[in-house]
Amino acid sequence: MATALLAATFAAPPAQAASPVYGDFSMMFQRSAGQFAPPGEKANQWAWSPQSATESQISWGDPAAWPPSYAEHFVHDGNWVLLDGWDDNGTYYTERVTSETICQSGICQPLPSHGGQQHYVRWTVLPADYQLSAEGTVTERSSGKSFRFKHVQTWHAPAPCSSAKFGARTCITQSESWSSDQNLPAGSPIRETLRRDIRIAQGLGMAFTIDQQVESPWHAEATEYWNW
Numbered sequence: 001m002a003t004a005l006l007a008a009t010f011a012a013p014p015a016q017a018a019s020p021v022y023g024d025f026s027m028m029f030q031r032s033a034g035q036f037a038p039p040g041e042k043a044n045q046w047a048w049s050p051q052s053a054t055e056s057q058i059s060w061g062d063p064a065a066w067p068p069s070y071a072e073h074f075v076h077d078g079n080w081v082l083l084d085g086w087d088d089n090g091t092y093y094t095e096r097v098t099s100e101t102i103c104q105s106g107i108c109q110p111l112p113s114h115g116g117q118q119h120y121v122r123w124t125v126l127p128a129d130y131q132l133s134a135e136g137t138v139t140e141r142s143s144g145k146s147f148r149f150k151h152v153q154t155w156h157a158p159a160p161c162s163s164a165k166f167g168a169r170t171c172i173t174q175s176e177s178w179s180s181d182q183n184l185p186a187g188s189p190i191r192e193t194l195r196r197d198i199r200i201a202q203g204l205g206m207a208f209t210i211d212q213q214v215e216s217p218w219h220a221e222a223t224e225y226w227n228w
Contacts, residue, residue, distance in 0.1 A: 020125045020158065020202065022081055025172050027205040028056045028074065035063060035224040036207040043223055046206050057087075058206070075117065079124055082117040085138070095149070097136035104130045121155055125172060129156050138180070147182040148190055161199050163209055163221045171199040171208055 023029050026048070033047035045063040050056045054076050061068025072086040085094040096116035101108050105128065111119050118134045131154045139146040154175040161171035178194040195214035200206055204225050212218040 022121050022123050022125060022172075023076075025125070025200045025202050025205075027203075028058070028081070029053075029076075031228050032205050033226055033228050034205050034207060034222055036210065036220045036222045038218065038220045044207075044220070047228065048205075074120065076123060077114065079122060080114070080119050081121045081123055082114055083120040084117050091140055091142035093138050093140055095136065095138045097134045099136070100132065100134045102130060102132055104128065118151065121153075121174070125158060126155070127157050129154055131155075138182075147180050149178065149180040149182075150190055151179075152177045158202070161201065161208060166201070166204065166208070166222060166225075169201040169204065169208065171201050174198045174200065177214075 028048050029050050030048060031050065033045065035043040035045045037043040043063060044060065045066060046058060046060050047067075048056055048058050049071070055074065056076075057071045057073045059068050059071040061070060069090060070086065070088045073084045075082045075084055083095060085092055087093075095118055097113070097118050100111040100113075100119055102111055102119070103109075104126075111132075116136070118136070119132060121132075122130070131152070133153075134151045135149070137146045137148055156173040156175065158170050158172055160168060161173075162168045175197045176195070177192055179190040179192040181188050181190045184191065192214055194212075196210060196212040196218075198206070198210050199208040201208035201222070204222070207220070208222050210218070210220045
């Protein structure tokens with residue numbers, strides 16, 4: 001009896017479930033893909049293409065004209081996924097921030113620079129909402145032309161979500177606003193050109209649902225997911 005009690009005293013504690021990470025939702029380090037569409041309309045497509053153990057790019061476009069020229073380049077470093085820039089129309093657009101802040105539980109603080117790359121999302125999925133705000137410039141590599149931008153995101157804690165085709169799931173939601181002075185007269189203030197909510201489903205991937213408010217109201221839901 002004493003031996004049994006002693007063994008129980010020093011038994012290993014039960015294993016704790018690991019916290020979910022952004023990759024469990026986005027599927028960014030798998031060759032994952034999917035399609036999404038407004039009800040009854042033509043589908044759009046996305047696909048992740050891992051470049052290394054720490055880098056991946058995602059393309060968005062028309063499945064009938066695949067692959068598209070557009071692809072966003074992300075880097076996983078420690079507890080962050082960072083946005084470096086994107087390819088479009090045969091050139092690369094380098095994004096570099098000049099200021100960034102993170103707000104959690106009503107407390108805001110600056111984020112230290114990571115070589116100018118944007119802190120896009122925390123790798124470990126947090127159990128509470130947080131907001132990221134980034135300002136800086138985007139430079140077109142082929143011409144050297146640049147424009148100013150501001151990107152504000154709220155990342156919401158995991159919550160139940162559902163769609164007509166895939167039923168009840170668990171999602172994280174990215175609520176984002178993008179503003180810039182791209183293609184505006186010199187000296188113009190930046191202008192908001194995009195505001196939307198994107199739900200990303202655990203174990204499935206991107207664009208589970210999209211609800212856009214700016215520039216025009218738009219709703220879409222995932223229609224297909226696969227690995228390629």
